[in-house]
Amino acid sequence: MAGAAVRLARRWAASAVRSPVQDARFPALKLHVGGTAMRASQKDLENAVNQMKLLKKDPGNEVKLKLYALYKQATEGLCNMPKPGIYDLIRKAKWEAWNTLGNLPKETARQNYVDLVASLCSSSESSSQGKPGADREQPRYETLVVTSEDGITKIMLNRPTKKNAVNLQMYQEIILALKAASQDDSTITVLTGNGDYYSSGNDLTNFTNTPPGEIQEKAKNSLILVREFVGCFIDFPKPLIAVVNGPAVGIAVTLLGLFDIVYASDRATFHTPFSRLGLHPEGCSSYTFPKIMGPTKATEMLIFGKKLTAEEACAQGLVTEVFPDRTFQKEVWTRLKAYAKLPSNVLRISKQVIRNREKEKLHSVNVEESSVLQGTVLSDEAVNAVMNFLSKRAKL
Numbered sequence: 001m002a003g004a005a006v007r008l009a010r011r012w013a014a015s016a017v018r019s020p021v022q023d024a025r026f027p028a029l030k031l032h033v034g035g036t037a038m039r040a041s042q043k044d045l046e047n048a049v050n051q052m053k054l055l056k057k058d059p060g061n062e063v064k065l066k067l068y069a070l071y072k073q074a075t076e077g078l079c080n081m082p083k084p085g086i087y088d089l090i091r092k093a094k095w096e097a098w099n100t101l102g103n104l105p106k107e108t109a110r111q112n113y114v115d116l117v118a119s120l121c122s123s124s125e126s127s128s129q130g131k132p133g134a135d136r137e138q139p140r141y142e143t144l145v146v147t148s149e150d151g152i153t154k155i156m157l158n159r160p161t162k163k164n165a166v167n168l169q170m171y172q173e174i175i176l177a178l179k180a181a182s183q184d185d186s187t188i189t190v191l192t193g194n195g196d197y198y199s200s201g202n203d204l205t206n207f208t209n210t211p212p213g214e215i216q217e218k219a220k221n222s223l224i225l226v227r228e229f230v231g232c233f234i235d236f237p238k239p240l241i242a243v244v245n246g247p248a249v250g251i252a253v254t255l256l257g258l259f260d261i262v263y264a265s266d267r268a269t270f271h272t273p274f275s276r277l278g279l280h281p282e283g284c285s286s287y288t289f290p291k292i293m294g295p296t297k298a299t300e301m302l303i304f305g306k307k308l309t310a311e312e313a314c315a316q317g318l319v320t321e322v323f324p325d326r327t328f329q330k331e332v333w334t335r336l337k338a339y340a341k342l343p344s345n346v347l348r349i350s351k352q353v354i355r356n357r358e359k360e361k362l363h364s365v366n367v368e369e370s371s372v373l374q375g376t377v378l379s380d381e382a383v384n385a386v387m388n389f390l391s392k393r394a395k396l
């Protein structure tokens, strides 16, 4: 990886454009690229097991099953337990959780166990500092506008000048907003974008301006955050609707597979340029997209980066319905207000019935996708792509 850093440094130095911002960003990128993603040791695993014992809040059965499965995989490898009988419910649930991990390598399972415990500890710390939504007061957001009326909580991405790129703060705020929305009085929750874009996806400057010695740690923590973020979409208990007001890129597209309804303006496009960025599918899209549109169409999008129009995305089942941009807002909100008058608890239960069958699978896909990204997010290709983006931007 050091080769790429040197090439990038030369290219950067040769660039006619120079600004203090660029110079401040580049050393951070240059110095981190020599390493690979850190792997949890046996000791880390033992520490994580002990940390779990100190956790004050019960993380719930699903998480406990996931931890059980990861621990068994990390210590014993492939599931070696005979499948329990259908009435042996607890052992069967454990067997299924472990067996779902397939031939996940022991080291990856160990890492995932450690990461999951770290995210549980950090979320229990933040929730003990104030429960979002518990007092019905919306937290203050910098990157979102959250409103609640007519039975609808609307979460609007609000970085229009950056095409609603999702920076680390926005990931955190969306987690908070979803947690608050899951507990508020609204019947449905809507995610949409402010301005001409729905969202340009992950903010490509998330790792720039990071001191060189801290980049590996920051990448690792950011991926834990993104995994928690995706987990909130998997677990969201009420109908969740995307109002895709304009183009969507990257993680803003992949997440759509976890929504219950996706309405799009005919101006919207759907683009997942992962390979060009040295990245891989996330947001559970490696599982949801082949299911939604079939494996070959999913491959064209997720691996070859084919950009779909709204009509194409609708024909392939990713989008529920497309509206002319001119009447998009009026038509969509009229429809949603009518839907929000339906009995809230009935919608919630119906959603659970549909989603529960898939939840475990989706969580394990999320863990696996994060662990793949963990290994490549600081690769040559990924760093090159960010550098190219920054250098083009600087020349504008």
Ligand SMILES: CCCCCCC/C=C/C(=O)SCCNC(=O)CCNC(=O)[C@H](O)C(C)(C)COP(=O)(O)OP(=O)(O)OC[C@H]1O[C@@H](n2cnc3c(N)ncnc32)[C@H](O)[C@@H]1OP(=O)(O)O
Pocket (backbone or CB within 6 Å): 161, 162, 163, 165, 166, 200, 201, 202, 203, 204, 205, 206, 222, 223, 226, 249, 250, 251, 252, 273, 274, 277, 279, 282, 373, 377, 389, 393
């Ligand atoms: C944190 C952990 C990482 C986990 C990895 C997660 C896996 C990755 C998932 C993804 O989402 S990959 C997709 C990433 N997104 C992109 O590649 C899009 C990059 N942006 C563009 O290609 C273009 O900006 C655009 C979206 C096609 C729009 O082009 P247009 O010419 O219309 O506008 P611009 O002048 O380029 O943009 C205006 C302004 O916004 C900034 N910006 C736009 N998108 C991003 C972004 N994704 N990240 C950071 N900044 C973005 C752009 O730089 C401009 O800023 P200024 O120059 O005006 O300051």
